[in-house]
Amino acid sequence: MSLAGHQSPPFFQRGLSPFARLLVFVALSLFILVADLRFRYLEVVRQGLSVVTHPLQLAAAAPVDFVRNAAVYFATLVEVQVENADLRRSQLEAAQRLLRFEQIERENQELRRLLMMSRSVAVHSLAAEILYDAPDPFARTVIIDKGGHHGVATGLAVVDANGMIGQVTRVYPIQSEVTLITDKEQSVPVQVERTGQRGVLVGGGKGPMELRHMPAESDIVAGDRLVTSGLDGFFLAGLPVAEVTLVVRDGEVFLTVFGEPLARVERAIQVLVLGRAEPAPSRPRASEAIPISADDLVDEAQASVEPEPDAEGAQ
Amino acid sequence: MEQSELMQPTHRSNRILQPARNWFIYLSLLIALGLTYIPTGRLPGVPDWVALVLAFWCVREPLRVGMGMGFVLGLLVDIGQGAAMGQHALAYVVLCFFASALSRRMLWFSAWQQAMHILPLLLLAQSIMVLVRLIGGAEFPGWWYFLSSFSSALLWAPLGFLLLLPQYQPVDRDDNRPI
Helix, strand or coil: CCCCCCCCCHHHCCCCCHHHHHHHHHHHHHHHHHHHHCCCCCHHHHHHHHHHHHHHHHHHHHHHHHHHHHHHHCCCHHHHHHHHHHHHHHHHHHHHHHHHHHHHHHHHHHHHHHCCCCCCCCEEEEEEEEEEECCCCCCCEEEECCCHHHCCCCCCEEECCCCEEEEEEEECCCCEEEEECCCCCCEEEEEECCCCCEEEEECCCCCCEEEECCECCCCCCCCCEEEECCCCCCCCCCCEEEEEEEEECCCCCECEEEEEECCCCCCCCEEEEEEECCCCCCCCCHHHCCCCCHHHHHHHHHHHHCCCCCCCCCC | CCHHHHHCCCCCCCCCECCCCHHHHHHHHHHHHHHHCCCCCCCCCCCCHHHHHHHHHHHHCCCCCCHHHHHHHHHHHHHHHCCCCCHHHHHHHHHHHHHHHCHHHHCCCCHHHHHHHHHHHHHHHHHHHHHHHHHCCCCCCCHHHHHHHHHHHHCHHHHHHHHHHHHECCCCCCCCCCC
């Protein structure tokens, strides 16, 4: 081995020159980067190697956990009493709503049976706590304290008391990484609650969230609530996501619609991980569709004009 | 012998160091990796311990710690931080290349002057990571991100002192010793 900028005599030289080694390692790194960022091929490698790093990570997190627990321990009695009163009040409210909810659900099931519709999707939920922001400063991700051992899987929705805050994007044995809906790369298939019109809500990073693919003649005004449409097969339908804050009608093909998340996305601590209790029905393939009549063909053509839920956001 | 030379032996000082032991090099890198894994959230200016210790050994022991070590440690940091795979690996490989290229020159300077040599390398490594992620479609993390390089450079002198401690020979007051 020789050092960069210092040539060793030819008969002592062994192996590649430093600059050649640099090129080899840079090429290898770039290859790995593209495979991971562009194609997501390396999740298996990442999971495998994280077995090696996991004990070290646990050891490193121990002092932080200790500080957090100590802070809870030294919380004053007054604070706890105030919080307790708040919780009692909200529990009372929740109990009233729960009574009504049970009645409505029974009624709903009865109506569905009468209409011979399939049963509504059973929900599987898991309470979790946000531990900290993920160390990667380039993405808006947080770490929650439930992982693969608790039944968390990638793609599940994460909500707080007010609405959706993000989606599980990576699962570790006892922790998971949740990408917040405000992340630039995150998108949620939504529909306008009032009209049922569908669109894709894309996170804006530091800026507001943007609702894409809304045709210019859409009926949408500031103040409309956006809920998940459930069309991606990952999220349950009807989870509140955002409120429309600004609609710009500037004569383009699509409207420019901005929204603000309903949930306390960057500040939530107690969250629920929501998923379907049973896997969603598999998607039909394009080749399996057998057009029967001209009307069906027209229907299909119309359906294909509808905006597709963003496949990237639902990964 | 001047006090500063006692703190940090350079090529100018006449203090002779024992060779660094392999296990000590690996242990220091492992501890640096552990420090990097401490979840500090979005706190700006947390030093990049792995980059710092890696650069230190690339300067002091360029024939033992080099780009291969930088690549492996970079991958481990990427996995631990949930960053893009290869992001830190790329940055550390470039850092190691320039650090070992500077190794013959840097040891003629005092510790603080050495830190001035290291600062641009750390900034270069961070710029590479920003560039790679921006091309990958991420959002710019803000200028506070680069504070980490400055806090790392500040730690160069004290960290160097700590990492050289095991290599000090016991002070032997023999005035007739040839070297």
